[in-house]
Amino acid sequence: MSSVVSFKAPEDMIEELDESVEEGNFTSRGELLRSLVRNMENKKLSEKAKEDIEEARDQEGQPIDEL
Template structure:
């Protein structure tokens, strides 16, 4: 597991209430878990965008059609 560090940030009252409602609903065990979940979504979106770019780049490359290789 990676090294962890404490982080603090400012948020509006409404944002904190939103986080607390998500925790109180049982979807998250803590404010920290809520925030880590948001970070994972950002990471997943970045990976998805990279995958899309890689696919587009691969489509631009020339080569033999797969059915001609067999």
């Protein structure tokens, strides 16, 4: 399922979107915006993974060869 989202942006920002599409980086504004959202989601996942790794490093445990 997909939804339509619209937003207002300054003309120079829209021009930047269009330039990126015209340069062939994306096939449409929509593709560019979906890519930005995916990047935001991946950044959140990366930050969570880093937190999880730090938490694991801080835990005391038994060495695996002693299990």
